[in-house]
Amino acid sequence: MANSSPSTGRFAQVALGLALVAALAAVPLVAPRAVTQDLFGILTLLVLAMNWNMLAGFAGLVSVGQQAFVGIGAYFMFAAVILWGMDPLVGVLIGGLAAMVFAVPMAFFAFRLHGAYFAIGTWVVADIARLLAGQWKALGGGTGTSLPKGTTKDMFGVQWVKDVLDVSSAAAADAVTYWLALVMAVAMLVASYVFLRSRMGLGLQAIRDNMQAARSVGVDPTRLKAAVFLLTAFGTGLCGALIFIQITRVTPDAAFSVLDWTAFVIFVVVIGGIGTLPGPIVGVIVFYILQRLLADYGTVYLIVLGLIGIAIMLFARRGLWGLFTDRTGIDPFPLRHRPPAAPKS
Amino acid sequence: MIWLDTLVQGILLGGLYALFAAGLSLVFGIMRLVNLAHGDLIVLGAYLILGVMHVTGLHPFVAVLIAAPVMFGLGWLLQTHVLNRVLGDDILPPLLVTFGLSVVIQNGLLESFSANSQKLTAGAIEAQSVQLGPISMGVMPLLTLASAVGVIFLLNQLFYRTALGRAFRATSDDATTAQLMGISPSRVFAMATGIALVVATVAAMYLGTRANFDPSIGPARLLYAFEAVIIGGLGSLWGTLAGGIVIGVAQALGAAVNPEWQILSGHIAFVLVLLLRPRGLFPRAND
Numbered sequence: 001m002a003n004s005s006p007s008t009g010r011f012a013q014v015a016l017g018l019a020l021v022a023a024l025a026a027v028p029l030v031a032p033r034a035v036t037q038d039l040f041g042i043l044t045l046l047v048l049a050m051n052w053n054m055l056a057g058f059a060g061l062v063s064v065g066q067q068a069f070v071g072i073g074a075y076f077m078f079a080a081v082i083l084w085g086m087d088p089l090v091g092v093l094i095g096g097l098a099a100m101v102f103a104v105p106m107a108f109f110a111f112r113l114h115g116a117y118f119a120i121g122t123w124v125v126a127d128i129a130r131l132l133a134g135q136w137k138a139l140g141g142g143t144g145t146s147l148p149k150g151t152t153k154d155m156f157g158v159q160w161v162k163d164v165l166d167v168s169s170a171a172a173a174d175a176v177t178y179w180l181a182l183v184m185a186v187a188m189l190v191a192s193y194v195f196l197r198s199r200m201g202l203g204l205q206a207i208r209d210n211m212q213a214a215r216s217v218g219v220d221p222t223r224l225k226a227a228v229f230l231l232t233a234f235g236t237g238l239c240g241a242l243i244f245i246q247i248t249r250v251t252p253d254a255a256f257s258v259l260d261w262t263a264f265v266i267f268v269v270v271i272g273g274i275g276t277l278p279g280p281i282v283g284v285i286v287f288y289i290l291q292r293l294l295a296d297y298g299t300v301y302l303i304v305l306g307l308i309g310i311a312i313m314l315f316a317r318r319g320l321w322g323l324f325t326d327r328t329g330i331d332p333f334p335l336r337h338r339p340p341a342a343p344k345s
Numbered sequence: 346m347i348w349l350d351t352l353v354q355g356i357l358l359g360g361l362y363a364l365f366a367a368g369l370s371l372v373f374g375i376m377r378l379v380n381l382a383h384g385d386l387i388v389l390g391a392y393l394i395l396g397v398m399h400v401t402g403l404h405p406f407v408a409v410l411i412a413a414p415v416m417f418g419l420g421w422l423l424q425t426h427v428l429n430r431v432l433g434d435d436i437l438p439p440l441l442v443t444f445g446l447s448v449v450i451q452n453g454l455l456e457s458f459s460a461n462s463q464k465l466t467a468g469a470i471e472a473q474s475v476q477l478g479p480i481s482m483g484v485m486p487l488l489t490l491a492s493a494v495g496v497i498f499l500l501n502q503l504f505y506r507t508a509l510g511r512a513f514r515a516t517s518d519d520a521t522t523a524q525l526m527g528i529s530p531s532r533v534f535a536m537a538t539g540i541a542l543v544v545a546t547v548a549a550m551y552l553g554t555r556a557n558f559d560p561s562i563g564p565a566r567l568l569y570a571f572e573a574v575i576i577g578g579l580g581s582l583w584g585t586l587a588g589g590i591v592i593g594v595a596q597a598l599g600a601a602v603n604p605e606w607q608i609l610s611g612h613i614a615f616v617l618v619l620l621l622r623p624r625g626l627f628p629r630a631n632d
Binding site for chain 2: 056062064109112113115116117119120121123124125127128131132134135142258259263266267270274298299300302303305306307309310313314317
């Protein structure tokens with residue numbers, strides 16, 4: 001690293017990143033459907049994790065209520081398809097917007113609370129959303145409902161993919177949702193990087209490191225945090241809606257599950273490295289390997305996951321990625337700004 | 346008259362929630378530690394009592410006396426070896442460690458005892474009730490409320506009348522100065538968590554004798570308990586009792602209108618109280 005100039009290093013990284021994305025995009029063309037579905041699960045978990053990392057790791061908002069946005073995204077996508085007769089992909093967008101709209105009153109309530117109160121407050125609001133979803137009788141109330149048969153077959157783009165690739169419509173639908181998940185993950189990564197390198201991102205990190213000092217130089221903490229809260233609600237809602245196109249069935253308990261949509265996500269971020277950009281990526285890979293290795297032992301992987309999470313918090317607070325950068329000094333996603341050169345005297 | 350009955354049942358239910366919350370309130374008040382594993386520790390306590398009953402054949406009211414010291418030891422060890430290491434200005438590490446603990450306990454219980462519901466059988470007392478004018482009250486709910494009041498009274502005595510209580514208050518107000526006065530915060534914290542788990546064991550006994558339990562019910566209990574603590578105000582134990590009763594009454598009223606609204610009404614009461622009084626009803630300490 002020391003020998004190459006920053007620009008060639010940068011170029012090599014971008015090229016490597018593009019190659020990786022291209023390889024991932026080609027998966028539905030070459031791999032069996034099971035692989036595509038597995039990767040879809042990983043990519044959506046990654047999107048959820050990047051959103052939570054943005055909230056907790058950068059904005060200091062430790063939310064335990066992200067399942068509210070996943071559930072609302074899912075429910076409004078179902079409403080768009082079943083009640084309003086729209087395309088599921090339009091439904092995904094509506095799901096994301098609905099989650100963001102819900103985040104506004106939620107923010108007015110939760111932003112009055114700090115630290116631990118904020119965590120519990122968001123959890124309670126998410127539980128309220130779950131209970132309200134159970135009262136939505138048009139979508140099955142407490143027992144939930146399924147997408148009508150053939151919905152994904154008629155989804156935008158599926159027929160085209162089916163014709164071009166010459167596959168079954170189920171496989172084509174898998175491919176379309178998978179590509180959307182990939183687009184979301186890449187967009188989220190790029191957007192996070194650009195945002196954190198921007199003035200706003202710098203302000204955010206300044207608030208996290210020292211609230212008083214940040215305010216004194218003109219950073220408005222509430223405005224910035226509210227912006228991050230709303231944007232991550234949108235991202236989480238979009239992702240939730242997309243996940244439930246693949247699941248095709250929604251119930252209040254599944255859509256608003258604190259374990260699936262918040263606990264896993266928190267572990268992924270903590271293990272990978274909270275407050276670092278590549279942390280969620282590392283965490284998702286570790287999570288997936290654990291789940292695979294321990295697949296035959298029931299919930300043992302959850303116990304192992306919990307223990308690793310505890311160990312990380314005790315011994316390496318910045319997670320596996322933090323350990324890696326500390327040991328090697330390599331950081332492909334530097335968020336630090338170099339101080340201006342000292343004036344020559 | 347039915348409303349009066351609902352109100353009384355709600356207050357009695359509030360006693361149970363106050364018991365869930367008392368240990369949490371103690372720990373939260375002294376060291377600002379948000380123990381997300383508290384609900385699962387209560388469930389663990391219930392399984393421990395079940396185990397003691399199974400081995401010795403004792404009544405739950407007696408078995409709890411054997412389980413409580415074990416839970417005290419567990420709390421002491423947990424605080425000394427794990428939680429003390431993550432306390433600090435940053436609230437994230439303790440939050441995440443106790444979250445991890447919650448998942449570990451929940452799934453550990455699931456692996457060992459399966460998802461089947463269990464119950465602690467207390468015999469004839471479960472079905473007994475007393476008639477007070479037009480209102481009939483179960484003996485078990487009455488005992489629960491009485492225990493909640495008793496536990497909170499004892500904790501307050503401990504807090505305001507003993508040397509240990511003075512150490513608790515001093516450490517809560519200013520840990521650094523307390524240390525200069527010869528108090529070891531880490532030992533004080535270990536005592537506090539130990540005591541909190543003893544209270545959790547008492548709560549576990551009532552949880553298990555009054556209804557079925559299984560490994561997955563911890564987080565919901567945690568949520569009710571936290572609502573009670575926050576409504577009551579940080580550091581106020583009588584406030585926690587009041588908070589428990591607010592949640593209990595709200596749930597009972599909601600359930601009387603529509604059984605599906607029970608939990609929802611409790612949550613909405615919590616949100617309303619916090620909107621009006623963000624620091625709870627009777628805050629003692631400054632956060």
